[in-house]
Amino acid sequence: MPKVDIKNLYYITHIENIPSILERGILSHQEVERLNIDFTPIYDHEIVSKRKDKSTGENDSLWNYANLYFQPRNPMMYRVVHEKDTRNIAIIAVKSNVLSEIGVRVTNGNAANNATEFYPSSEGRKVLEKNWKIIQNDWWNDSDGSKRIIMSECLVPRKIKSDFIDSIFVCDHHTQSKVKQLxxxxxxPVIPEPTLFFKPISSQRIGTNISLIDGDMFFSKMHTLTISVNLQGIMGKGLASRTKYQFPDVYVFYQDAxxxxxxxxxxxxxxxxxxSLDQELADLTSPLNTPNSVKWFLLFATKRTWRENSRLEDIEGGLDWLRKNARQQGIKSLALPALGCGLGNLTWSDVGPLMCSYLHDIGIHVAIYLPREAQILPEYLEESYLLRNLS
Structure with a gap:
C-alpha cells in the first residue's frame, strides 16, 4: 500500500474571490450566506443545490463545510474550465496540516455522490492510502469508480483560515500578473501551472497547419486522437496501456481490428x-456542449510485434495513408504522439521531419505531441529543420 505524501490540498475558485479569501479564509457556503459576502461563483445551481441537500451522515449538510480536493486536476475542474474562462479560475493550495483541524472529515470520493462515505480525519487517511494511486492518476472513468474516487475531499467545518494558504496556481503568465495585482x-506565491487546468505546457506552430505540443494528448481538443499500437492486439505500455483502461471500448475495437x-x-x-469524451470526463449530469467532444481514435501501428522496435519505413507508410485519406475518412482535426519515439526507440530527429513533411498542408489542423522521454535539442524543433524535405 503506497505511503500517502500529502503536500497540499486544493480549493478551486474565481480569481475575483481571492482578496476576500486572503482576508477571511476559505468559507463554507453557510458562512458566506451568514456574513452576506459578495462573491463570484464558478459553479452552477445544479452543483450548489446538490451539495446543500447532501448530509455527511452527522445530521449536517455539506453546506456547512469548506471543501478541499486532494487532486485538483479532476472531473470538477474539467467541467469548470470548459464552462468558464480558464483565465478567471485559480487553484488555491492549502497546507496539509489543515487535516489536523477539529471536526475535519475525509471522503472516499466526490462528497455529493451517494456512493461516497465520510470519515474522521485519522480514519480517512487510511482510506486515502488505499485509493492514493487512483487519486494521483492522470485519468479516470465511470466504470471502475475512479471518476468518483479521484475527487476525494477534505471537509473543514465553517472555514479554513487564510494562514493555511500556501500558494495560488493559475493557467498562464497573464493571469499570474492579474492575480498579483489583486x-x-x-x-x-502565484504560480502558472497550465497542466492543472488541462492546458499544454507549450505550443509551437509549424508551417500552415501543424502545432508541436508539450502536454497530455488525451486532453487535446482535436477531433481524432492517435494511439500507437502493434499488430498483435496487445496494449501493454505507454499510450496504448492508458487507452486500454481509460477507454475499454477502444481496446475491444482494436483487438477485433x-x-x-x-x-x-x-x-x-x-x-x-x-x-462524448467531455461528457465522460466532466462531473455533470446534463450535457456539456463543447466542440469536438465526440472523439475518434486512429489506431496507428508503430510496431509489428510488441517486443520489437518501430520501423521508420512503417511509420512513413502509415503517414502516407493518412495524407491521402484523412479528410476522405471524415477526420476534422488530428492529434498524434511522436510516432515510434519512446518505446519504439526511434528518435525525434528522424521522426519529426517525416511526420511534418507528410502532415503539412493536408487541409486539417494537426497537433503533434512531443516525446517526453528525452529533451529535444532546439534545432530539431525549428521549422527549417522539420519541413526541410519540402524545400
Missing part, C-alpha cells in the same frame, strides 16, 4: 466513437 499586499487484419503496418484503422 493581492499586491500579500507575499503568497487485429483479428480481421483491418490494421496493417502501413494502414491505420479508425474507431469512429459516438459518445
Amino acid at each position: 493581492i499586491s499586499n500579500s507575499n503568497i 487485429c483479428r480481421k487484419n483491418e490494421i496493417t503496418a502501413v494502414q491505420p484503422c479508425i474507431y469512429k466513437r459516438e459518445t
